Amino acid sequence: MKIIERSRRKFLQGSVALCVYATSSFAFKEKPQTPTNSITPYLCNMCRNKCAGFARVENGIVKKLNPNHYFPKSRNMLCPKGNAGIDALYDSDRLKYPLIRVGNRGDGRYKKVTWDEAYEYIKEKLVKIIDEEKDNRSTIAYCNGEGFNKNEYIQFFGSKIGSTNFLDEGSICLNTKLGATLLTIGDVGEMDVAGSDYIIISGANRYESLITPDSVDMLHTQQKLVVLDPRCTVTAQKADEYLPLHPGTDLAFCLSVIYVALQEKLYNKKYVEEFFQDFDKLQEHIVKNDYTPEWAERKTDIPHKKIRQIAREFFSAKNPLYYLGRRSVWSQNDFQLRRAMVLINALAGSINREGGIIFGAPIRLNQEEINEPLYNASEGRFDLDGIVYGSQKGGAWLNFREKVVNKTAPYSIRAMFIRKHNIMQNMPNISKTKKMLEMMDLVVALDTMPSDTVMMADVILPECSYLEREDMVVSFNRLEPSLALRNQVVKPLYESRSMQDILKGLGKKLAKPLFEISAKYDEDLQESIEEMGMRRAYREGGYDLSELYKQDISERNRKLITAQFGEKVYESLKTKGVWYPYIGEESSLSNEYYEYYPKEKRFYTVPRDYKVHCYLKKLEKNGFDAMPTWHNSYDFSIPKEHFRLITGRYVTSTQTATTNNIVLKEFQEQNYVWINNVVAKELDIKEGDALVLSSSLSSIVIKAYPTNKIAPQVVWFAHGFGTASAELTNAFGKGASDNEIIEDKFEKIYGCATMHETNITIRKI
Amino acid sequence: MANYAMAFDYKLCINCHACEVACKEENGIDLGAKNHRLWIEEEGEISGDFWNLKRDTLTYTQMQCQECQDAPCLKACPNGAIYVDTNGIVRLHKELCDLTLACMKACPYEARYIDERDQITDKCIFCADTRLAAGETTTACQITCPAKLRYFGDLDDKESEISRVLQERKHFTLKSELGTKPKLFYLE
Numbered sequence: 001m002k003i004i005e006r007s008r009r010k011f012l013q014g015s016v017a018l019c020v021y022a023t024s025s026f027a028f029k030e031k032p033q034t035p036t037n038s039i040t041p042y043l044c045n046m047c048r049n050k051c052a053g054f055a056r057v058e059n060g061i062v063k064k065l066n067p068n069h070y071f072p073k074s075r076n077m078l079c080p081k082g083n084a085g086i087d088a089l090y091d092s093d094r095l096k097y098p099l100i101r102v103g104n105r106g107d108g109r110y111k112k113v114t115w116d117e118a119y120e121y122i123k124e125k126l127v128k129i130i131d132e133e134k135d136n137r138s139t140i141a142y143c144n145g146e147g148f149n150k151n152e153y154i155q156f157f158g159s160k161i162g163s164t165n166f167l168d169e170g171s172i173c174l175n176t177k178l179g180a181t182l183l184t185i186g187d188v189g190e191m192d193v194a195g196s197d198y199i200i201i202s203g204a205n206r207y208e209s210l211i212t213p214d215s216v217d218m219l220h221t222q223q224k225l226v227v228l229d230p231r232c233t234v235t236a237q238k239a240d241e242y243l244p245l246h247p248g249t250d251l252a253f254c255l256s257v258i259y260v261a262l263q264e265k266l267y268n269k270k271y272v273e274e275f276f277q278d279f280d281k282l283q284e285h286i287v288k289n290d291y292t293p294e295w296a297e298r299k300t301d302i303p304h305k306k307i308r309q310i311a312r313e314f315f316s317a318k319n320p321l322y323y324l325g326r327r328s329v330w331s332q333n334d335f336q337l338r339r340a341m342v343l344i345n346a347l348a349g350s351i352n353r354e355g356g357i358i359f360g361a362p363i364r365l366n367q368e369e370i371n372e373p374l375y376n377a378s379e380g381r382f383d384l385d386g387i388v389y390g391s392q393k394g395g396a397w398l399n400f401r402e403k404v405v406n407k408t409a410p411y412s413i414r415a416m417f418i419r420k421h422n423i424m425q426n427m428p429n430i431s432k433t434k435k436m437l438e439m440m441d442l443v444v445a446l447d448t449m450p451s452d453t454v455m456m457a458d459v460i461l462p463e464c465s466y467l468e469r470e471d472m473v474v475s476f477n478r479l480e481p482s483l484a485l486r487n488q489v490v491k492p493l494y495e496s497r498s499m500q501d502i503l504k505g506l507g508k509k510l511a512k513p514l515f516e517i518s519a520k521y522d523e524d525l526q527e528s529i530e531e532m533g534m535r536r537a538y539r540e541g542g543y544d545l546s547e548l549y550k551q552d553i554s555e556r557n558r559k560l561i562t563a564q565f566g567e568k569v570y571e572s573l574k575t576k577g578v579w580y581p582y583i584g585e586e587s588s589l590s591n592e593y594y595e596y597y598p599k600e601k602r603f604y605t606v607p608r609d610y611k612v613h614c615y616l617k618k619l620e621k622n623g624f625d626a627m628p629t630w631h632n633s634y635d636f637s638i639p640k641e642h643f644r645l646i647t648g649r650y651v652t653s654t655q656t657a658t659t660n661n662i663v664l665k666e667f668q669e670q671n672y673v674w675i676n677n678v679v680a681k682e683l684d685i686k687e688g689d690a691l692v693l694s695s696s697l698s699s700i701v702i703k704a705y706p707t708n709k710i711a712p713q714v715v716w717f718a719h720g721f722g723t724a725s726a727e728l729t730n731a732f733g734k735g736a737s738d739n740e741i742i743e744d745k746f747e748k749i750y751g752c753a754t755m756h757e758t759n760i761t762i763r764k765i
Numbered sequence: 766m767a768n769y770a771m772a773f774d775y776k777l778c779i780n781c782h783a784c785e786v787a788c789k790e791e792n793g794i795d796l797g798a799k800n801h802r803l804w805i806e807e808e809g810e811i812s813g814d815f816w817n818l819k820r821d822t823l824t825y826t827q828m829q830c831q832e833c834q835d836a837p838c839l840k841a842c843p844n845g846a847i848y849v850d851t852n853g854i855v856r857l858h859k860e861l862c863d864l865t866l867a868c869m870k871a872c873p874y875e876a877r878y879i880d881e882r883d884q885i886t887d888k889c890i891f892c893a894d895t896r897l898a899a900g901e902t903t904t905a906c907q908i909t910c911p912a913k914l915r916y917f918g919d920l921d922d923k924e925s926e927i928s929r930v931l932q933e934r935k936h937f938t939l940k941s942e943l944g945t946k947p948k949l950f951y952l953e
Contacts, residue, residue, distance in 0.1 A: 064791050067909055077911040083786035207779040210911065219777055219912040232811060234779050237820045244816055301816070591926055592903065593913045651781045663789060666798045667782050676815060711815050 036060050041068055041577025043474075043486040045466030046081035046088065047654040048147045050476070051212050052577050053078055053085075055467060055489040062086050062467060062489055069586065070578040072480040072596035074212040075220075080652050084663045088448075088465055089493070093660060093729055095450055095462035096494035105438060105456050108726060115495070118459050119509040125442040125458075127513045129414045135377035135521040137162030139414045141400070145169050145421030148471045148486065149499045152548070153419055154393075155370060156503045160545045161514070162375035165413065167383070168394035172427045175391050175750045177328035180338035183389070185351055186610040187359050190478040191323060193217040195355035195604065198317035200226045200310065202250040202341070204325035207234040208651040211326060213477075220593065224317070226310055228253060228302070230646060231674065231716050232709035241310070245300040246636035247644050247714055247756050248331040254322075254340035255630060256296035256304075257311040259286050261347050266315035268349030275346070278615035282343070285627050299635065319355025320348050330646075330756040333634050335749040340628040346612040353605050360478025360603040366564050368556065371542030376522050382409050387751040388622045396751025397427055398744050401436050415442040419499065420463070424452035425656045425723070425737060428753055429697055429744035446502055450727035451656060461502050464492035469499075470553045473561055473573060479604065480597040482580035483565075485557065485573035500553050507546030515543040624749065636713075642759040643675075643715045645695070647738045655720045659731040670735030671721040672705035675762070676714075680706030685764055692763040695741040701765065702736035715760070767919040768853040769891050770832065770948035771904075772927050772936060777912040778825035780805050784906035784915070791895050791905035795882055802878075802889040803829035803906060827915070829889040830855065830876040831939060831947035841871035853920075853948070854893050859885050873940050874947075891917065920948065 038057045043050050044065075051074030056064040065085050069076035098118035103109025113121075126140070133139040142157040143166065144150050150168065157163050170178070178188045193199065194217035206215045218225065227239035228250055236242045245253065261267045262283050272279055293304035293311075314320045322341045328334055342357065350356030383400035384390035403409040416437070424433050437443055437456045445457035448465050471486040492498065497505075515538055518525050528537040538544065551559075561570040565579070572579040582601070586594040620626040638644055652667040653659055673691060685691065689704045693715070702717060710716055722737030743758045788794065788803050806826040812819045836855050839847040846861035847868060862885040869877045869886055880887035891897065892904045907915040918927035935953040938946075 064905070066905075075911075076908070077913075078783060078787070078909045079911065080782040080786040083783060083790055083909060086790055207781070210781065216911050219779070232815075232818055232820070237811060237823065238779065239820075242818065242820060244818070591913045591916050591930075592908055651779075662796060663786055666796070667785075678814065708813065708815055708818065709811060 038489075040487050040489045041485070041575065042467060042489050043148075043471070043484055043577065044078065044082045044085060045146070045148065045486075046079075046085050046658060049211055050074075050147065050474070050484070051078060051082055052484055053082065054577070057489060060490065062089055068577055069592065069594060070576045070583055071484060072213070072482050072578075072580060073476050073484075075216040076592055076594060077212070077216055079210045080667070081654055081658055081661075081664060084658070084661050085467065087661050087663045088658070089467045089490075091449065091660060091662070093450060093727055094448060094465075094494070094496070095454070095460055096496065097462060098495065099460040101458045105443075105458075106434070108455055110460065115497075115505055116509075118461060119505055122442070122444055122459055122506065123509050123513060126415060126510065127517065129441055130514060130517050131520070133412070133414065135375060135518050136411055137375050137378040138164045138381070139412060140417065141165040141167065141413045141415070142417040142419075143167040143421045143423065144419045145426070146419065148466070148474070152472065153499065153503075155548065156507065156545070157417060159370060159372040160507070160542070160547075161510070162373065162378045164378060164381045165383070165400070166393070166395065167397050167400055169421065169426065170391050170394040171396045171398070171746075171751050172329060172753045172755075173327050174329075175394070176334040176747070176752050177324050177326070177338045179389055179391070179750045180335050181324065181342050181357065183616060184339050184342040184613050185346065185357065187608075189351075189357040190360055191321060192355050192358050192479055192604065193321065193323070194221050196221070196223055196319045196321035196350075197355065198224045198226075198314055198320040199323050200228070200314060200321075201235065201239075201323045202228045202253070202325065202337075203330070204323060205229070205233040205235045205648060206323075207238060209326070209649055210651065214323075224313070230711045230714050231648070233648075234651070241306075243302045243306060243310070244711060245302050246711065247646050248333070248634060249300040249636055251333045251337040251340055251628060251634065252291075252296045252299035252630055253302060253307065254337065254344060255286065255289075255291040255628060256293045256307050257314065257344055258282075258340065258347065258628075259291040260293060260308055260311035261315055261344070262286055264312070266312065267347040271349035271351075272347065275351070275610070275612045277611045277613050282614040282627060285629070289630070291630070299630070314344075315348055317348075319353070320350055321345065321355055321357075322350075324357075329747075329752040329754060331634070331754050332745075332747050332757070333631075334747055334752065334754065336625060336628040343612070343614065343628070351612070352608060352610075358479055358604055359606050359608050359610075361481055361606055362478045363475040363481045363483055365473065365475050365483075366560060368548065368560065370548055371540070371544075373518075373542040374524065375518065376524055379411050384751065386748065388619060388624060388749050390751045396746065397423075398746040398753050399751050401427070401432060402744075404436050404439065405432055414440060415444075416440050417444045417446070418453055418457070419446040420448070422451040422453045422656045424456060425720075425739060427744070428739050428742035428755065428758075430737065430739050431698070432744060446499065448496070449657075449660060450725050452723060452725045455725045455727065462494065462496040463502060464496040464498055468492040468496070470557065472553065473557055479602050480580070481603070482578055483561075483569070483573060484578050487574065487577060488554075498553070500549055504546045504549035507544075507549065511543060511545040512538075514545070518543070619749070638713045638759055642761055643713055644756070645693070645738070645742065645758045645760050646714060646716050646756045647719050647742070648716060649718045649720060653718065653720045656723060656731075657720075659720050659723060659734065660728040662730055665730050665734075668718075671702065671718040672735075673702045674705050674707050674710045674716040676710050676712040677706040677708045679712050680704065683762070683764065685762075690765045692765060693736070693741060693760050694763070695743055695758050695760045697743055698740050700736040700740045715762070766851050768921040768948075769917070770853075770920045770927055770950065771891070771907075772916040772930055772950040772952055773827045774912070774914040774916075774952045775826055776824070777914040778805060778827065779912065780807070780825045781911060783909045783911060784827070787905040787909040788889075791892055794887075795880065800878055800880070802887065803827065826951070828874065828876075829949070831874050831945065831949045832891075834946035834948060835944060837871040837873065837943075837945060838868035838877070841867040843867055850893065852891075852893065852897070854890050855888075856890055856893065857885060857887075859883060862886060873943055873945065
């Protein structure tokens with residue numbers, strides 16, 4: 001039996017009578033909404049990546065999504081998920097109406113209400129909570145998992161309502177990488193994959209987790225590709241060199257690459273002299289600790305000769321790049337692992353130049369001004385207590401949840417607003433997230449699909465999909481910067497609304513009652529009221545919560561864009577979805593593939609006053625390593641009869657967001673656990689056998705996929721499956737959820753969840 | 766009037782399935798994994814033990830109707846339902862098809878499947894009744910591909926990109942020993 005990783009074609013050959021008439025998603029599309037035909041430029045939202053496309057609408061129905069060749073970032077391509085966006089729009093499981101819970105949390109019993117009834121319900125609960133908390137607005141936590149509209153969402157709940165407790169996916173995704181780059185070279189930068197002739201990738205799987213332009217550039221550029229991974233992914237399969245290694249030992253490899261560069265003086269001396277700070281400390285540290293390739297071989301199992309060869313090749317390449325990856329929260333050493341990668345790039349001089357980490361010249365968009373009220377009673381955030389740096393914007397989820405659940409937070413969190421952030425599935429230890437949500441007096445979800453998290457909400461506000469709304473213009477990229485606009489393709493289906501319209505209604509409902517609570521507790525506001533009267537104090541103090549939404553979004557875009565860039569840019573964004581200085585002048589390189597910025601106009605190198613910081617004093621002060629350092633606790637060691645669990649995803653899925661998609665599920669309906677074929681044979685495990693995987697937290701059942709593509713002591717399965725919400729009819733009951741069993745540990749530099757540190761046992765059923 | 770063909774820079778494929786989804790959406794192919802006009806065939810497998818894998822033994826091959834110039838399906842159909850259109854594409858008179866399945870049996874490339882909705886045997890026709898009919902000059906699979914590995918165009922136009930790439934690069938056809946003369950070319 002071959003159930004996965006195989007073409008599914010060949011079981012056809014039977015008679016007609018045996019074929020089952022497939023339920024067609026296209027049947028739904030035959031019902032026209034409005035008799036219109038159009039081609040509309042839009043931006044995809046099937047993942048966080050944002051590629052550009054043109055939507056073809058026939059008789060009011062979106063019939064086809066095509067790539068937009070004007071967009072430098074997405075290089076005229078759409079991935080399988082992007083193509084299946086139509087089936088997200090017309091998913092019959094979508095949230096259609098505002099709902100209020102009538103049963104227990106999680107049991108799925110809701111009543112359909114009007115938008116006003118939903119707002120009224122929220123108002124009553126929120127007024128009571130904020131009154132009882134004496135105007136401490138931070139008792140409301142709010143979170144967001146979608147890239148678009150995030151800042152506006154923060155403006156509403158943070159700036160306008162006054163809560164400091166915003167959380168996003170950064171601490172369960174990429175904050176260690178962003179932070180490591182920022183603190184080492186002063187900027188998060190951008191990696192110029194297309195300009196590099198030699199790339200080392202640790203773990204990142206650019207051919208199955210597609211990111212534009214990186215994945216596309218790798219396919220179109222002649223360069224040497226070296227991949228390190230404990231699993232032979234498609235990226236590893238396609239690499240020029242694949243170096244299998246133990247999970248969590250990439251840092252040892254990096255340290256030995258630095259060792260070779262220093263010992264053999266391969267580094268860019270001119271660059272180091274000009275830009276490095278504390279180079280002597282780095283040199284002394286690496287040499288003193290004897291991070292030789294021989295030492296690294298003992299940690300990683302990569303042969304020392306191979307390490308030396310790769311290091312020499314890397315430093316003799318013209319434009320080498322150590323690719324920093326994206327989702328980067330693997331183990332306790334993650335922050336220093338990413339720093340080591342940045343330092344390797346810097347030692348080669350691959351900073352602020354072609355093929356390296358570039359600073360570039362992003363287009364800065366003007367911000368709309370809003371009037372922000374001051375709330376004296378609003379307390380500060382607590383989720384960064386005990387974290388050395390952390391993101392002031394998106395916080396640290398696991399620390400936040402820990403403090404709420406253990407009641408060690410300095411004040412109570414009593415309400416949560418959750419927008420398109422499936423927190424029941426996206427962070428380790430699901431039962432703890434459930435416990436946190438059960439402690440809330442009010443949970444409101446803004447979402448398009450009835451995810452596991454949405455099913456824990458008291459009030460569900462249906463947000464429309466990305467094809468049904470215009471969003472504010474966005475600036476993309478640094479090397480070839482552009483503006484892009486998500487235009488509305490069709491009107492919102494059912495009673496769903498855009499986020500702006502949802503917040504507008506909510507703002508109108510909440511503004512006055514919440515103002516009155518402030519007036520009751522806030523002495524400064526009381527003074528203002530005395531001085532200028534109630535009305536002026538309200539207006540001038542910025543308490544009108546829906547202030548930003550007085551104009552609709554297309555008007556806001558028109559004003560903002562024409563004021564800063566002029567009519568032509570606005571017109572380009574409306575008709576082509578994109579603007580950059582050379583739009584329309586793209587030269588065809590071959591076969592529908594284009595050159596965007598002429599090479600001499602790209603921002604490879606920009607004037608910038610910066611230093612490469614080898615040594616971070618703040619870390620030392622807090623009792624952590626100031627430089628990338630190996631500790632014996634990082635050694636890969638597994639208790640007898642245990643396996644290390646690592647996670648990732650399939651090319652056809654974006655976390656939990658796409659597993660209900662009726663077309664994408666044809667490619668991967670459920671996940672399977674990869675287990676080494678030799679080990680599987682010893683344990684009498686065959687393909688398709690049901691296995692119980694147990695960690696210290698819990699157990700899951702998942703089917704086996706024995707393969708030679710994974711290390712003997714490691715197992716892997718894709719994130720995004722094992723949905724508990726029965727409302728997601730295609731995804732429910734399919735496969736297993738990794739976060740049921742991943743232990744909730746986090747590192748203390750950025751407060752990021754360490755997802756690859758859980759050991760599990762396996763039992764065949 | 767054209768002589769349409771396709772060439773694949775097949776080694777670039779990362780098996781991302783974008784072409785398969787784009788084809789289904791563009792051409793309104795019924796749901797179900799068995800219903801599709803094109804697919805990626807995984808040939809061979811990665812061999813060896815984990816620490817010493819041999820990776821070049823697995824290839825991804827783009828599979829679909831090979832647009833044979835001497836098409837076995839055309840000859841096999843007892844109803845004369847299969848014909849070559851003015852663009853050199855092997856097509857079907859839908860009303861003449863009564864599912865004898867002779868074409869499916871005759872096809873050495875397993876290119877056809879049963880379209881349950883229309884009760885016909887269906888296969889890739891280079892988006893002839895969707896994109897080409899609307900005046901487009903690209904196919905859905907070609908335009909969406911991240912690697913841009915699918916060249917599509919007119920063989921009779923010597924200036925076309927496909928003509929140029931076939932002149933410049935070595936290529937082969939599948940099962941050439943059968944003499945079906947496919948117009949789908951795989952670039953070395």
